[in-house]
Amino acid sequence: MRSPKLPILLVFLCLIPTFLVADRSADTSILVELPRRARVGHRVFVAIQGPEVYGTRKDPEYPLVLSLDATHIAQGQVEGRFSAIVTGRYVVSGFLDVNGDNNLTLGVFGPTEPWDIFKSTRPQIGLPRFDRVALTLPQTGTNPEPIILRLR
Secondary structure (H helix, E strand, O other), X not given: OOOOHHHHHHHHHHHHHHHXXXXXXXXXXXXXXXXXXXXXXXXXXXXXXXXOOOOOOOOOOEEEEEEOOHHHHHHOEEEEEEOOOOOEEEEEEEEEEOOOOOOOOEEOOEEOOOEEEXXXXXXXXXXXXXXXXXXXXXXXXXXXXXXXXXXX
């Protein structure tokens, strides 16, 4: 009589790749279009924020800082890459730190430095609602939606 351990072992071995794939996350690329006032040495701050962090002063779950060089200025854009993002709904935003204080400078009528939130139109007052500008990351499939921030 055959041992029942062999079929159980085969089923277990077949399931291992499923568990490994389920825990993996794909890289996420962000393209940032720069405004004319961007200069060599300026930095672009990009953040991927979940619903608990969006609209607060808390640190984003996935921050990225991109330093600009002459090539970026000549091309008018810079690309960044995030990795190991846990699957979920997020908002992608960014700003150009013109004054070098590592913060988005706010004036009476909103930000005074170039900024953008992916999938948003310029809000009149305040931030757009999370559910209106959120997307699921990491994106999967053969043709993911390009994530482009147009800092202005």
